[in-house]
Amino acid sequence: MPHLAVTPPTSSAAAAVPAALPAGAGRVSFRRSWTIPRPVSLRLRLRLRTQGVRREGGGGVRTEEPEQEQETTPRTFYDLLEISAAGSPDEVRAAYRRLALKYHPDVSPPGAAAENTRRFIEVQEAYETLSDPSRRASYDRALARGVCRLAFSGARSQRAYYHHQDHEEKSGWRRSWEDQIAELKRRSTVKDSEENLSWGARMRRRRAEASSAE
Amino acid sequence: MGLVFVRCEAVVQRRGLPGRRAVSADLFRRGGRFILQPRLNSSVLGGDSWLSIVVKRGKTSRWCSDADIAIRSTTSKGKRMAEQFYTVASDSETTGEDKSQLSFPDVAIGIDIGTSKCSVAIWNGHQVELLKNTRNQKGMRSYVMFKDDTLSAGVTGGAAQESAHEERDILSGSAIFNMKRLIGRMDTDEVVQASKTLPFLVQTLGIGVRPFIAALVNNMWRSTTPEEVLAIFLLELKALVEMHLKHPVRNAVLTIPVAFSRFQQTRIERAFAMAGLHVLRLMPEPTAVALLYAQQQQQLMHDNMGSGIEKIALIFNMGAGYSDAAVAATAGGVSQIRALSGCTVGGEDILQNIMRHVLPNFDSLYDGHTVDRIKSMGLLRIATQDAIHKLANQESVDINIDLGNGQKVSKVLDHSEFEQVNRAIFEKCEKIIIQCLVDAKLEPEDINDVILVGGCSKIPRIRSLVLGLCKKEVSYKNIDALEAAVSGAAMEGAIASGVTDPSGSLDLLTIQATPMNLGIRADGNNFAAIIPRNTTVPARRDMLFTTTHDNQTEALIAVYEGEGEQAEDNHLLGYFKIAGIPPAPKGSVEISVCMDIDASNVLRVFAGVVKPQGPAIPPFIEVRMPTLDDGHGWCGQALAKMYGKTIDLAVLPKKLQP
Known part of the structure; x- marks a missing residue:
């Protein structure tokens, strides 16, 4: 970036941005004004299938209240996907599919579409992290160190610009040590900013730094 | 019983506004029914709100809406005809009349507009059904013929009865085709530049505006646009479907190439709107194929949701104008598009390469677009096309044609020469497949099935190339190369319209990805x-x-x-x-x-x-x-x-x- 000049270090982090936006402006709401809502039957059928409820013959479905939405905010990607931290890649995928059938806007009731779209994007981020071995490993390390405040940022800025997603795989463990040292240094220098950053935003930033240093 | 377009005058009135205007329109007639369509360049198509239309032609006056094919009233031999007019229900407004239409099961149809051929399919309540035209074709040639006052599209085959004659007619300069390659492109685009050797007129100024396109009518170039041509084609297609279903059709799911830009998507939506169709969804072609694959896998596995083993398919689609690749992972009726890639090479480029190869001064020869040159270009095109088709099944092929004016072409073309000439095209295909695998973070070994679709998938080199890259011996068998995309679109149409099927064959979810x-x-x-x-x-x-x-x-x-x-x-x-x-x-x-x-x-x-x-x-x-x-x-x-x-x-x- 040749004609870039100084940007003074600030504590305003990417992840903090959405919250800092003026109300009604930066708070981007999801819309789906142009989609055709699907009738309840299909949604119900798909949902019942996700719960393992068998349909009866002739397409008749047991009419049952759709399951209660989880009230508590999930704390980690594992909680979000409703699997254990030891879950196998297959379990991650199966959980993702199950939740996609629950939250994907194509199968959402019209009223819940906006909320479900938001949740689907969260599920997507959790899945993308946990289905990639190297990203999952970094995430697990971060979890173990207890620095993972929470997952979602919606701000995937740095990673989006540089597509070097495979970078971590190359340097493996060495980088993980470096990560930790850098992490400690960072923590001692900029104490506050850590608080403002989600795990996802930090990891992406780190990857971006690594790739721009190449 | 082909459709005949007759130009006529219609009086339109915008709802809620005073004053009537006369606009030109096309009235076409099938049996005892009339279909009216305002001319596509007339101002009535500007907004979404609709109008009332009175047709005055000769001594009769008739009305109908473009979306409603049945004629509601005919007045003949009459007095006060000019005074009579009816208000027609619109897309954006609802009246009693509209409600009667809504009583039809409004299931979106699936349309695959190909560069060269087009097909349409519907969900008939149990399965996908491809519709045939009066000539018993499922794949209908995509073109519109401009002749005097009548227009005819490839859906019915126009006036020509035998296909050989049809082909010659198409290449006479009077027909516009390849609109899918031209739509929404600027005149600086290389695809537009490559289209200048087509028999109709494609003029460019090279300044980034839309190209000038014209068809030869009575020895005059009559200008048109790709959107207009596509809309005329769609009108005939829509009439075909309505004739089959016996009720009006409103919504369609359309397959598009991966390489289509968002701008091109808006153009194609506009062409559909001109033809009175609402595009419910645009599906990249390989994802429509993926949907079909997901359904087949789902039926194989029955309902063991969640625990279903994930199957990964690589789909390669190569038609006349575009090539696409996709990697889809499917399990339990949920298919996930892992990666998509596409480019603008296709059979048309192969054809042009071979034409240039057999006739080295091809470009200089056909610069002028004079009538006899168009004719000889047409002959060359037909012969080359034929040769390429034959090469799929035989080792070598003779090309012998007399182009007139002392120009003769005589050449033997074999596989190695064919592959040499089209090397750049095969390399591009290779590139998009590799990119797709890399983006999906998969090795060739991870691929369970390789699905080859599109007209060009019959070319041996393409088959060996794709299978080689995926380290497979054979491709997936249960999918028809020419019908897969449109079948997937019809299925998506049924799903998106809320149709359910007792056997569960529509309980499918596709998680799409952005191609660019x-x-x-x-x-x-x-x-x-x-x-x-x-x-x-x-x-x-x-x-x-x-x-x-x-x-x-x-x-x-x-x-x-x-x-x-x-x-x-x-x-x-x-x-x-x-x-x-x-x-x-x-x-x-x-x-x-x-x-x-x-x-x-x-x-x-x-x-x-x-x-x-x-x-x-x-x-x-x-x-x-x-x-x-x-x-x-x-x-x-x-x-x-x-x-x-x-x-x-x-x-x-x-x-x-x-």
């Missing part, structure tokens, strides 16, 4: 991708930018889509300005640009200043893209000329962020 990077121009002429390609949709991503000058108060957000590293290598979708940025040293202001693709694939861009904060900060701007309507080629240059670098943005440097 979406971003803005930043750091000079660079392209900063905010939503990278193959991001699952719906998606929302944002990115921070900063100013490049001290006290810069305005910033230009120029939104692009594509694969190029330079902004100008990509498609410009639109632009807007953020004004009122508080004066500050360069690099200290933070501007957030957020891109959002919602469930119906609508792209919105939000942008505004996020640092500094305060009441003096202007509100965020939300823009639905694309905003450009036409002639977008020169927009980027005009912007650069007008503003230079004064309102540029830069990506906020990462290192300096904590």
